[in-house]
Amino acid sequence: MDTYAQMTKEGLQQELERLRKTYRTYQAKGLQLDMSRGKPSTEQLDIGMGLMNVLEPTDEMLTEDGMDTRNYGGVDGIPEAKRLMAEIMDVRPEQVMIYGNSSLNIMYDLVARAMLLGLLGKKPWRCEKDVAFLCPVPGYDRHFAITEHFGIRMINVPMTEEGPDMDRVEELVADPSVKGIWCVPKYSNPQGVVYSDRTIKRMAALRPAAEDFRIFWDNAYAVHHLYGPENGRMLNILEECEKAGNPDMVFMFASTSKVSFAGAGISAMAASAANLADAKKSMVIQTIGYDKINQLRHVRYFKDLAGVEAHMEKHAALLRPRFELVLSILERELAGRGAGSWIRPLGGYFITFESVEGCAARIVELAKDAGVVLTPAGAPFPYGKDPEDKVIRIAPSYPTMEELETATEIFALCARIATAEHELRQRG
């Protein structure tokens, strides 16, 4: 089979005609399909319904150290929740503080605090002429939205199969205006990359010009394996930073948003003792405390990491067939055609598709006009701008298998049309 790049002008024209005919039959169906949202399906949410009444009206609501979870106090979390989140994050309980329902909120507040008040006694970032963040791309749009919101300049760093391009990172942190880097180290959003040991060791050993440079280590998919925990084994960045003499350089984040419920979970930060004490100084001003009843609810339900992993296997059982369906259709419809490539992730929530350069926005547009909503091309990049216009993030979790099949077939068709159009334009 010839790739589109190898086809003649006439061959491409005939191919396009065929493809467009099929496309029109899909259009005629008036479909409404959505592969844009990285959110759990209803079946996944049903798995966790036991949380609803794990606490009963007659229950003792005390923590293991005797605090009443229904009252004020315990601003940085109940001991058993610290232990649970520590297990999930692969750190020690004393390295953890529990927050509210959203780890993104912790990150936003942290950047806001760095801007306004400064970190560990350093000058507030608002007093700097220029503040910049490194953004491995493609990455998580909501990270980039935070830095953009505060007017922080964002610098793209390419992702490799082992994590961010560390040559580039090492070079860039020599600039004192570079204050941080966004990382999703396990099953990265959207590519599903697990940072290699080598990457993590180089990350931990960075010598940034800015003393208050921070790694924002968003371990959003800590336990979100598609094929078991073995694929997600990762070095502990906090430990590596300590070893490298950079104990304060990293903030780790995790939550149960995609373990229990999106929005009704608990979140945590792990960091050095100095960073935790610094964060707590603002925490005790910002709130009287987070929802300790929900912390207790989670601990009583999940008990420990083994409980969480057993639960996550149920999520995986629902997610795996969806991922495999999408990948098998891409394979069947696109392999060998030179109409894009894709990554087969071992965890997380997304499949990343890379089109021929300059085709991503066109594919998204074509899909939309045939009734399939995709994440906007460019979304996984700072300022929503993919410089090569080739990355598309596919979210297979939410649609039914039937919807997903049709949606992926349409997607593959659109990738072929856009590529053929592109090749024809090349021929003039």
Place this chain on the structure above:
Amino acid sequence: MDTYAQMTKEGLQQELERLRKTYRTYQAKGLQLDMSRGKPSTEQLDIGMGLMNVLEPTDEMLTEDGMDTRNYGGVDGIPEAKRLMAEIMDVRPEQVMIYGNSSLNIMYDLVARAMLLGLLGKKPWRCEKDVAFLCPVPGYDRHFAITEHFGIRMINVPMTEEGPDMDRVEELVADPSVKGIWCVPKYSNPQGVVYSDRTIKRMAALRPAAEDFRIFWDNAYAVHHLYGPENGRMLNILEECEKAGNPDMVFMFASTSKVSFAGAGISAMAASAANLADAKKSMVIQTIGYDKINQLRHVRYFKDLAGVEAHMEKHAALLRPRFELVLSILERELAGRGAGSWIRPLGGYFITFESVEGCAARIVELAKDAGVVLTPAGAPFPYGKDPEDKVIRIAPSYPTMEELETATEIFALCARIATAEHELRQRG
């Protein structure tokens, strides 16, 4: 009966000797009593335990408009929670956004946002040479902690029986560096003052020099009546601001922290459409959404304002005897002695005691040495400094009736000792 001020030196000396003898018998008991914490008692928390399983594993978790509360979406709250909080706040549902578990957190974030990004397109406060807030005193220490945390200068404004001294407020807002005022308008913390209609109308009609001046209207005790809702009737400040041509001048806050559970409730802000839209711009960056399951839990349990009021009557039944016990002991031990005065509140969580000038810190110290912890003197003032050293905040909610009786007797005794000591010093 002579007051201490009227007594002779000898009379005072004899009195002090008698009082100190009683004091030593209390000291010998090695008591550990606490009247410092404005938190609900265990019995109060037990009232709300029906919330625990009001949602069952088999329940539909959908909102009235069909959104799944377990998933992402609905960042500013579910419709039924907006309606419930609107009823509590005496505003319309479309004037409300629902946040997380803490209204203090909304206020902190709001001040942080005003500092960093500015309000409604105005210059960020961090760009001003000087930013000041008006602080009606005595007031809520955690409000003052927020403004202090951000380096905002605080200006004391005396409280009257009708609310803040509005002559002084009107005079002070002529200074463009004055950007806000902290208010607890109903059953004010700590005095229990309900702002009068006249105060609210003058507040709403302010003509501040700063265009981005804001009233932080913390209606923390909206439904926290000791003797029924009639005593808490109050004009709607949002409506009054609209009428006065100041629609954007006020942010209203409320929560269910002392309705359902401290820390595990829901919170809300009410404001003009323009202010809500401005807040939402940051909200959608800061979080994917608050805990909608907890919102649903509260709505299913309380249903409406009538449900909340019936529930609050159960709280009142537990709080009323405690307040009355403290007041009756103060009356019995201190009335007519010129050893301080107190306010009889009709709602809220505190009794305010005013000592003879210069005696508050000494009373707190004496009480501590006899085993009774009180809120530090000065706590209800900016920077923890009571310029006249006379206000003490008594929190009757948490101790048992028996503990409260002993603690208040010791308190009254300490007030008498400190006053007698003070009068003796006056005689030289």
